Amino acid sequence: MSRKYLLTIIIMALLVIGFFLFARGLWVPVKQKIFGKKTTNEIVSLYGARVRDELIPFFKQNNISYPPKELTFLALKNEKRLEIWAKDSNDKNKFIRSYKIRKLSGKTGPKLREGDYQVPEGIYKIIGLNPNSSYHLSMKLNYPNEFDLAHAKIEGRTKPGSNIFIHGKAVSIGCLAMGDKTIEELFILANDVGINNITVVISPLDPRVNILKYNEKKQPKWVKDLYKNIGAEFSKYNKT
Numbered sequence: 146m147s148r149k150y151l152l153t154i155i156i157m158a159l160l161v162i163g164f165f166l167f168a169r170g171l172w173v174p175v176k177q178k179i180f181g182k183k184t185t186n187e188i189v190s191l192y193g194a195r196v197r198d199e200l201i202p203f204f205k206q207n208n209i210s211y212p213p214k215e216l217t218f219l220a221l222k223n224e225k226r227l228e229i230w231a232k233d234s235n236d237k238n239k240f241i242r243s244y245k246i247r248k249l250s251g252k253t254g255p256k257l258r259e260g261d262y263q264v265p266e267g268i269y270k271i272i273g274l275n276p277n278s279s280y281h282l283s284m285k286l287n288y289p290n291e292f293d294l295a296h297a298k299i300e301g302r303t304k305p306g307s308n309i310f311i312h313g314k315a316v317s318i319g320c321l322a323m324g325d326k327t328i329e330e331l332f333i334l335a336n337d338v339g340i341n342n343i344t345v346v347i348s349p350l351d352p353r354v355n356i357l358k359y360n361e362k363k364q365p366k367w368v369k370d371l372y373k374n375i376g377a378e379f380s381k382y383n384k385t
Contacts, residue, residue, distance in 0.1 A: 182276075182277045183276045183277060184276060185274055185276045185336060187276065188276040188282065188332060188333075188336075189333060189336055192329045192332070192333055193333050196329055196330050196333040196334070197211070197333065197337075199330065200330060200333075200334060203241045203242045204231065204241060207231070207233065207239040207240075207241065208233060208234075209231050209232075209233050209234075209239060209241075211337070212334070212337035212338045213231035213232065213338060214232060214338075214342060215231065215232045215338070215342050215343075216229065216230065216231050216334070216335075216338050216342060216343045216344075217229075217230040217231075217238070217343070217344045217345075217346065217382065218230075218311075218331075218343065218344070218345045218346070219346050219348070219379065219382060220246065220321055220345065220346065220347040220348065221246075221348055221350060221351050222246075222249055222253070222264055222266070222347065222348065222349050222350065223253070223349060223350035223351070224350065224351055225245060225246040225249065226243050226244070226245060226246060227243060227244045227245075227246055227311075227321065227323065228240065228242075228243045228382070229241040229242050229243065229244075229334075230382050238381055238382050240382070240384050244323060244327045244330075244331075245324075245327075246321055246322070246323060247314075247315040247322050247323055247324040247327075248314075248315045248316060248317040248322040249264045249317050249320075249321055249322065250262040250263070250264060250317040250318055250319055250320075251263035251264050251319065253349040253350075254266070254349065254360075254363075254364055254368070255267065255293075255368060255371060256288065256289075256293075256305070256306050256309070256319065257297075257302060257305065257306075258302055258304055258305060258306060259304040259305070259306040259307070260306070261306070261319075262317075262318050262319050263306075263319055264309075264317070264319055264320065264321060264347065265286070265288045265289075265293070265306075265309055265319075265347055266347050266348060266349055266371065266375065267288070267290060267292060267293065267346075267347060267371060267374075267375065268290070268292075268344065268345075268346050268374065268375070268378055269286040269287050269288060269290055269344070269345045269346075269347065270286070270287045270290075270340070270341075270343070270344065270345065271284045271285065271286060271287075271311075271335055271340040271343050271345060272285050272286065272287045272340065273285040273340070274332060274335060274336060274340065275310070276332075278310070278312050278313070280310070280312035280313045280314040280316065280320075280322065280328075281312065281313030281314055281325045281328055281329075282312065282313050282325075282328045282329060282332045283310040283311065283312035283313070283320075283328070284310060284311045284312070284328075284331065284332065284335055284340070285308070285309070285310050286309045286310065286311070286345060288306070288307070288309040289305045289306065289307070292371070292374075293305055296365065296367050300365065306319065311323060311328070311331065311345070312328055313325040313327075313328035313329075321347075346375060346378050346379065347375075348375045348379060349372075351379070352372075352375060352376040352379045352380075353379055353380070353382075353383065356376070357372035357373075357375060357376050358372070359371075359372055
């Protein structure tokens with residue numbers, strides 16, 4: 146086999162792999178059109194029993210009945226970690242478990258505009274479960290929230306971005322990519338608890354360990370208030 150022929154095969158293989166990984170938004174909808182879409186109930190039937198068998202012991206050891214009444218997801222960009230917290234019968238926050246964030250894009254700092262590939266920073270809610278995501282399963286966040294929209298308006302940013310998800314796989318262009326097994330657990334957990342009962346807090350790093358500092362030379366002044374709000378929220382969740 147000639148070197149030129151071998152190089153051609155390698156390039157073609159890389160193109161196919163790249164298309165499979167990074168162009169899921171193109172070929173997954175075609176696949177769904179051919180084979181049909183799933184409902185949330187079908188996803189729950191498919192993964193529910195296994196996921197609950199894995200999750201319930203974590204709640205039992207904290208004396209919290211399943212499903213809990215309220216949950217908080219704490220996402221740490223620098224540490225690439227997602228912590229799950231639940232309230233017990235005395236309204237005390239209890240640490241349940243953590244997951245590795247497989248992939249997130251961007252750098253320290255909030256999302257400002259469409260196409261900046263930044264994972265947002267702030268306090269959010271889950272507003273929808275998508276059983277037919279191009280990234281296996283996904284949960285949509287309410288970015289931009291009121292805080293984001295208010296500061297975008299002040300600064301004249303008409304396109305602050307949208308469609309931010311917690312999803313499967315390990316590819317990110319502004320979302321939290323958790324891997325397939327983890328998103329199956331989070332999807333079932335969110336369905337069982339109810340998305341209205343879940344808060345998602347995304348921070349650049351763990352403010353319980355290091356004080357959040359904004360870069361006054363590179364970031365808008367309002368980021369200082371944002372980090373103050375995030376720090377206050379994290380102070381409610383202390384493992385010790």
